[in-house]
Amino acid sequence: MNLATYARRNMFRRRWRTILTIVVIALTVVIFSAIRTVVVAWSAGADEAAQDRLATRHKVSITMQLPKRYIDDVRAIPGIKAASWAVWFGGKDPKKRIPFFATFAADQHTWFDVIDEMKVPAAQLAEWKTTANGAILGDVLAKTLEVKVGDRLVITSDIYPGDWEFKVVGIYEATRKSVDRNTMVFRWDFFNNDPRASFSREQIGWMMSRVSDPRKGAELSRQIDKIFDERDDQTMTMSERAFQLSFLGAFSAILKAFDWISVGILLIMALILANSIAMNVRERTHEYGVLRAVGFSAGHVRGFILGESVLIAALGGVIGVALTVVLINGLLGPVIEESMAAFFPYFRTPPSVLLMALGLALALGVAAAVLPARRASRLKVTDALRRLD
Amino acid sequence: MTTGSIEAGEAKEAKSEGGAASKAGAAAKEKGDGKGKADAGGPSIVTLRKISRSFQRGRETIQVLDGLDLEVPAGSFEALMGPSGSGKSTLLNIIAGLDRPTTGDAEVAGSNLSRMSDGELAKWRSQNIGFIFQSFNLIPVLTAAQNVELPLLLTHLSSDERKKRVATALRVVGLEDRMEHYPRQLSGGQEQRVAIARAIVNDPKIIVADEPTGDLDRKSADDVLTLMERLNKEFHKTIFMVTHDPAAAERASVQRRLDKGALQ
Ligand SMILES: Nc1ncnc2c1ncn2[C@@H]1O[C@H](COP(=O)(O)OP(=O)(O)OP(=O)(O)O)[C@@H](O)[C@H]1O
Ligand SMILES: [Mg+2]
Numbered sequence: 001m002n003l004a005t006y007a008r009r010n011m012f013r014r015r016w017r018t019i020l021t022i023v024v025i026a027l028t029v030v031i032f033s034a035i036r037t038v039v040v041a042w043s044a045g046a047d048e049a050a051q052d053r054l055a056t057r058h059k060v061s062i063t064m065q066l067p068k069r070y071i072d073d074v075r076a077i078p079g080i081k082a083a084s085w086a087v088w089f090g091g092k093d094p095k096k097r098i099p100f101f102a103t104f105a106a107d108q109h110t111w112f113d114v115i116d117e118m119k120v121p122a123a124q125l126a127e128w129k130t131t132a133n134g135a136i137l138g139d140v141l142a143k144t145l146e147v148k149v150g151d152r153l154v155i156t157s158d159i160y161p162g163d164w165e166f167k168v169v170g171i172y173e174a175t176r177k178s179v180d181r182n183t184m185v186f187r188w189d190f191f192n193n194d195p196r197a198s199f200s201r202e203q204i205g206w207m208m209s210r211v212s213d214p215r216k217g218a219e220l221s222r223q224i225d226k227i228f229d230e231r232d233d234q235t236m237t238m239s240e241r242a243f244q245l246s247f248l249g250a251f252s253a254i255l256k257a258f259d260w261i262s263v264g265i266l267l268i269m270a271l272i273l274a275n276s277i278a279m280n281v282r283e284r285t286h287e288y289g290v291l292r293a294v295g296f297s298a299g300h301v302r303g304f305i306l307g308e309s310v311l312i313a314a315l316g317g318v319i320g321v322a323l324t325v326v327l328i329n330g331l332l333g334p335v336i337e338e339s340m341a342a343f344f345p346y347f348r349t350p351p352s353v354l355l356m357a358l359g360l361a362l363a364l365g366v367a368a369a370v371l372p373a374r375r376a377s378r379l380k381v382t383d384a385l386r387r388l389d
Numbered sequence: 390m391t392t393g394s395i396e397a398g399e400a401k402e403a404k405s406e407g408g409a410a411s412k413a414g415a416a417a418k419e420k421g422d423g424k425g426k427a428d429a430g431g432p433s434i435v436t437l438r439k440i441s442r443s444f445q446r447g448r449e450t451i452q453v454l455d456g457l458d459l460e461v462p463a464g465s466f467e468a469l470m471g472p473s474g475s476g477k478s479t480l481l482n483i484i485a486g487l488d489r490p491t492t493g494d495a496e497v498a499g500s501n502l503s504r505m506s507d508g509e510l511a512k513w514r515s516q517n518i519g520f521i522f523q524s525f526n527l528i529p530v531l532t533a534a535q536n537v538e539l540p541l542l543l544t545h546l547s548s549d550e551r552k553k554r555v556a557t558a559l560r561v562v563g564l565e566d567r568m569e570h571y572p573r574q575l576s577g578g579q580e581q582r583v584a585i586a587r588a589i590v591n592d593p594k595i596i597v598a599d600e601p602t603g604d605l606d607r608k609s610a611d612d613v614l615t616l617m618e619r620l621n622k623e624f625h626k627t628i629f630m631v632t633h634d635p636a637a638a639e640r641a642s643v644q645r646r647l648d649k650g651a652l653q
Contacts, residue, residue, distance in 0.1 A: 001535045003542055009530035290526040293487055294540045294587070295515020297508050382488045385522075 003300070007307035014280065018312060021276045025316025026323060028269035029357045033324040035262045036353040041344045042255060045178055050117070051214040054221055055243035056207040059234035062246060065203035066233050073227050074209055079220055083209035084110035087191060087200065090158030091184055098144045102183040103155065104205065105191035108134075114208045117176045118183075124149065124170030132190045134169035140181035140338060142171050155184070160196045177345035181338065208240070244342060266360055274368035277309045281372040288376050289384025298377035305373040306366065313365025317358045324349050324357070434594060434627050435461035435484055440493035441650075442479050453479050454490070455650035463594070466621040466628045468641035475647045477631040478599055484629055485518045485597045486510045498594045515543045519588030519626070521598035521617075525580040527572040527587075533559065534568040537586045544591070558586035561624075562616060578609025585616055589626070596620060598630040602637050614640045 012018055056074065058064035065087070074083045084107050091103025108129050112120050120128075120136055128134040135153060137145070147153050153166045166186055174181050188204075191197050211220050221237040228235045238246075281288075288301050328349045336347040437459040443452045453476035461467055461484075471477050482488035483495055486502050495502040498517040505513060520526075527536045534555050541551045559565045562582040572580055581601060588596055598617070602610035614637055620626045621642075630641060638644050646653040 001531075001538055001542070005535070006528070006531065006539075013530055287526075287528060290520075290522070290528075291539075292511065293485070293514065293520050295511050295543050295591075297511045299508075380488075382482050385487075 003303070004307065007304050007311065010280070010284070010304065010308050011311055014276075014283075017276050017279065021273055021312055022316040022319065024272050025269055025313060025361055026320035028265055029317055029320025029361055030323050030327065031265055032262050032360070033320070033349050033353050033357045034328060035258045035265075036356070037328055037347065037349040038344075039255060039258055040350055040353060041347045044346050045343050050240055051217070052211050053114070053240040054209045054211060054217060054224070054237050055240050056209070056224055056235050056237040057205070057243070057246075059225075059236045062206070064233070065200055065205055066207070066235065068202045068204045070228065070233075070235070071204070071207055074207055074224055077220065077223055077227075079212055079216055079223075081210040081212050082110060082114050083207055084114040085188070085204040085207045086111065086185075087188060087203070087205040089160070089186075089191070091155045091164075092158060093145060094154060094156050094163070097146075098141070098182070101141055102180060103157075104183075104185060105188040106185050108187045108189070111185060112136075112172075114210055117174065117179050118172040119175050120170045120172045127169045128187070131167055131169050132187060133166050135166035135184055135186040136170040136172055137168060137184045138181035139171050139173055141184060142168070144182075160194075162196055164194075174341070177337070178341060180342040206243070266364060269361075270364040270368050273309065273313060273364065274371065277305065277312075277368050278372045280308070281305055281376050285376065285379065285384050285387045288379070289381050289387065292381040293385065302373040302377045305376060306369045309369035310362060310365040313361045313368070314358075317361030320361070321354050321358055324354060432463055433460040434463040434498055435459065435629070436494075436496040437483070437490075438494045438496075440480075440483060440490045440495065442476070442483065442488070442490050452650060454483075456493070457651055459652060461627060461629060463627055464621070464625050465643055466618065466641045467630065467643040467645060468638035469629065469631045469645050469647055470633065470635075470638055471647035473633075476650060477647050480647060481597050481599055481629060481631050484595075485520065486514050512543075515540055515591060517593050517595060519585075519591065519593040519596040521581070521584055521588050521596065521601045523600040523603040525572070525577070525584045525604070527580055527583055529572050532569050532571055533564060533575065533583045533586075536572070536583055537590050540587060540591045554590055555586075558590040559583070561589065561620075562586045576609070577605050578612055581605060581609070581613050582616065585613070585620075589620060589624070593626070595627045595629065598628065600632055600634075601630060602632065602634055610634070610637065 056066075056070075058066055068085065071083055071085050074080060086104040086106040089103040089105055091101065093101075112118060112125060118138075124136070128136060137147070137153075142148065145153065147168045149168055149171060151168045153168050155164050155166065156162070157164065172185075192201060209220075209224075211217055217239060221239075224237045225235050288304075291301065291304075292298070328347070333347040333349075336344050340347075437457060440454050440457045440459070441452070442454040443450050445451075457480070459480075469477050469480065479488065483490050483502075484497055486495075486497065486505075489503065498513075500513055500517075502510065502513075527533075528539065531539070537555045537558050538551055541554060544551075546554070556565060556568075559568060562585050564579060564582055564586065567575060567579060567583070572583070575583065581604075596617075601617070602613055605613060617628055617630070618640055621628050628641070630637070632638050
């Protein structure tokens with residue numbers, strides 16, 4: 001036996017109290033790690049986004065459209081290598097096999113040159129250019145919708161009435177993890193010629209341009225917007241990443257709130273731990289008196305309490321880290337990476353976050369014990385002995 | 390002193406008369422204050438001078454001990470009686486270095502307690518005092534052997550050495566076959582004997598006992614008292630025992646009474 005034996009035995013004296021405390025700590029570590037993972041994965045996604053691409057949309061709102069002829073003005077700007085355009089279609093699977101996927105009509109001649117991380121085999125691309133109702137799908141989406149090249153595909157829309165029939169002419173593959181594999185692209189001219197879309201005739205949703213020098217991105221953005229400043233429809237040009245984010249506007253705010261939430265969660269964990277340590281210590285006051293009587297010092301008593309608290313925190317922390325690895329890295333991560341690749345190309349809890357969670361659990365274990373330990377060690381031995389539990 | 394002396398004493402068990410009498414007799418130098426018939430004689434191991442102890446309860450000051458003098462000769466077995474609330478436990482706590490007098494000097498086992506810090510006192514207690522409490526006060530999550538080993542964790546003894554001493558102490562109290570039992574698996578009398586083993590495992594000079602038989606039936610109480618007598622006679626422990634039980638006090642060599650803050 002050594003001094004740790006006593007601290008260890010004490011831990012499970014109130015079995016359920018300790019087990020529940022450990023469970024709370026473990027869950028806290030999981031939630032904390034999950035939140036940090038979202039934050040880390042988010043910025044990893046930002047790093048992945050193409051740096052040399054600009055998106056131009058209507059200044060007022062993404063839901064408002066621009067005249068198609070704007071594309072020629074953009075292409076004329078020196079420093080713009082290529083530019084293409086698209087219109088949001090709001091496609092829906094009539095069989096509801098997937099709740100949401102991106103669908104838009106785009107220019108078949110330039111789209112895949114600008115968005116070159118969506119890789120379409122040359123033969124399929126050529127086929128697209130000769131098939132008016134041809135559509136190209138991401139490999140994951142094609143699987144979900146159970147179609148392959150050559151199949152007929154019927155899609156409905158949030159915006160445009162009726163069934164829209166397409167022929168699948170190609171499947172694109174992602175050359176980068178951040179590329180969404182759930183997108184469907186079809187020909188803008190096909191869309192533009194359909195009477196059901198007459199109210200947006202010769203209108204486009206947004207333009208994508210590639211710049212020769214990524215460092216000039218901001219300057220070129222200003223230049224583009226300046227051209228249309230005096231026209232009926234003004235534009236807003238931004239990096240592709242910022243453009244993606246504007247679809248999830250509220251999410252960025254949530255992300256900021258996450259920082260505070262993770263602090264709050266840790267505080268709650270510290271309070272729960274402190275409370276159960278305080279209860280343990282109060283119940284054992286008499287016993288600490290006995291230990292002091294037989295020669296243990298106030299420092300020993302502090303050490304026992306601290307040791308017990310840190311042990312509980314460590315156990316909870318280790319279980320929490322193990323759970324995080326299983327739940328996030330094993331189960332949730334791969335699903336999110338596949339379904340939300342554009343935003344979370346890597347959704348794994350990095351070791352640094354796991355270490356931080358464990359370290360914080362231990363630190364809070366110490367913090368939780370400070371007050372009870374101080375109270376117990378300051379109590380006079382005779383008073384502690386008189387205290388009957 | 391080490392357990393060596395306990396073992397030696399144990400070995401001498403057969404020779405009935407322990408070395409206590411002869412040794413104490415050789416050193417006989419009556420310092421007696423006349424209040425107790427210190428038949429063990431010897432130099433005093435406890436010397437209290439003009440001890441006062443008061444407690445503050447709200448605005449009221451309760452004077453529990455009032456200018457008390459006490460000398461306990463080394464090797465004696467003393468019983469302290471007196472009405473409830475008379476301050477017996479308070480006096481015992483001062484002797485044991487658990488409490489400090491408001492005024493006065495306490496010299497115990499060669500140390501002046503009033504000059505020691507709390508930390509020094511803790512260390513001093515672990516080396517000089519063995520405690521026996523009314524309610525045994527064993528640690529419920531530790532086995533009998535571990536409870537006895539507890540005070541030894543404060544020493545630099547090796548694990549093997551500690552085990553040997555624990556075994557010896559438990560043999561002295563007759564519980565060598567209950568080493569692995571937890572307190573709840575023992576009877577009250579057995580628990581108190583484990584507590585006694587814990588009190589002697591460090592081989593302290595003085596054993597203080599606050600109503601050691603208070604929670605025991607007659608038979609167990611007698612066993613415990615016999616054991617204490619043995620610790621006194623055979624192992625030369627000075628024992629200071631607070632008790633309400635006249636039969637227990639009878640077993641001591643000196644009986645004292647505390648009343649109205651002073652020894653009668
Ligand atoms: N820490 C304390 N604070 C306030 N009063 C105290 C304290 N300790 C003891 N007293 C008071 O001092 C008096 C003596 O207490 P003590 O415990 O020494 O009595 P006792 O003789 O041992 O009594 P009993 O036989 O009931 O055990 C009591 O009136 C008690 O209430
Ligand atoms: Mg008392």
